[in-house]
Each structure stands twice: as C-alpha cells, then as structure tokens.
Amino acid sequence: MTSVDDIKNIIVSIQNRREQWRLSTRQKNLLTWKNYISGPIADNHQPPVPGDVWVFGLDINGLSCYLKFQDRPSGVVIWISLHEAEYPLYFPYR
Incomplete structure (x- = not known):
C-alpha cells in the first residue's frame, strides 16, 4: 500500500x-456546450472574488460528475469542484 507520505x-x-x-484531448474527455448546466454565476464569497463561476456535468466511465470552475479576469481558471454528482444533473441544451 502507498504510504501517506508518498x-x-x-x-x-x-x-x-x-x-x-494540460488537458487531455481524448474525445471522451472533451467538454462541450452540451455539458453546460449553469453560469455565468457571480462568485458568492465575502468579499466576492472577481470572475464568473460556471457549472458543467460530465459522464466519466459511467459516473455522473459535477464540474465547477471560476474564470477569473486574470486568465486563471480555478477548479472549485470536481466530484460525483450528489443529485441528478439538468442539462438545458440536451
């Protein structure tokens, strides 16, 4: 078993x-407009952090996953969440 230190x-x-x-360009890993769930959403931190928050969903090996990121004005993309969906995802463009 791998050690905690490793x-x-x-x-x-x-x-x-x-x-x-780098992001993989494998077809099954590509995010498209059909994966869109919501956004742009204003940041809800106090004080707010500049940048739009976006939510997408993606099927990864049969597992429904939730992806949330913030696109900051500096050009930096902050991944906020990437996990198994905790509820059914609604895709408005599917």
Missing part, C-alpha cells in the same frame, strides 16, 4: 507543477 508528496509535486498542466 501521497502527500505527489499532491505537493502536482500542485507545484500547475503551470505545466
């Missing part, structure tokens, strides 16, 4: 290399 180290290593992250 797990912590890979998390730090991945976070430190975020400038090098």
Whole structure:
C-alpha cells in the first residue's frame, strides 16, 4: 500500500507543477456546450472574488460528475469542484 507520505508528496509535486498542466484531448474527455448546466454565476464569497463561476456535468466511465470552475479576469481558471454528482444533473441544451 502507498504510504501517506508518498501521497502527500505527489499532491505537493502536482500542485507545484500547475503551470505545466494540460488537458487531455481524448474525445471522451472533451467538454462541450452540451455539458453546460449553469453560469455565468457571480462568485458568492465575502468579499466576492472577481470572475464568473460556471457549472458543467460530465459522464466519466459511467459516473455522473459535477464540474465547477471560476474564470477569473486574470486568465486563471480555478477548479472549485470536481466530484460525483450528489443529485441528478439538468442539462438545458440536451
């Protein structure tokens, strides 16, 4: 079994290399307008963080997943949530 220290180290290593992250172009991983759920939504932090929040849904290996990110004016994209959907997702363009 992988040690907790090894797990912590890979998390730090991945976070430190975020400038090098790339999205896979595999067809099953592509996000399209049909995956749209809602947005743009204003940030709800106090004080608000500038940037629109968007929500999408994606089927990953038969699992319904919820994706939420913020598109900041600086060009940075912040992934807020990526997890199994906790409720049925409504896709207005499907």
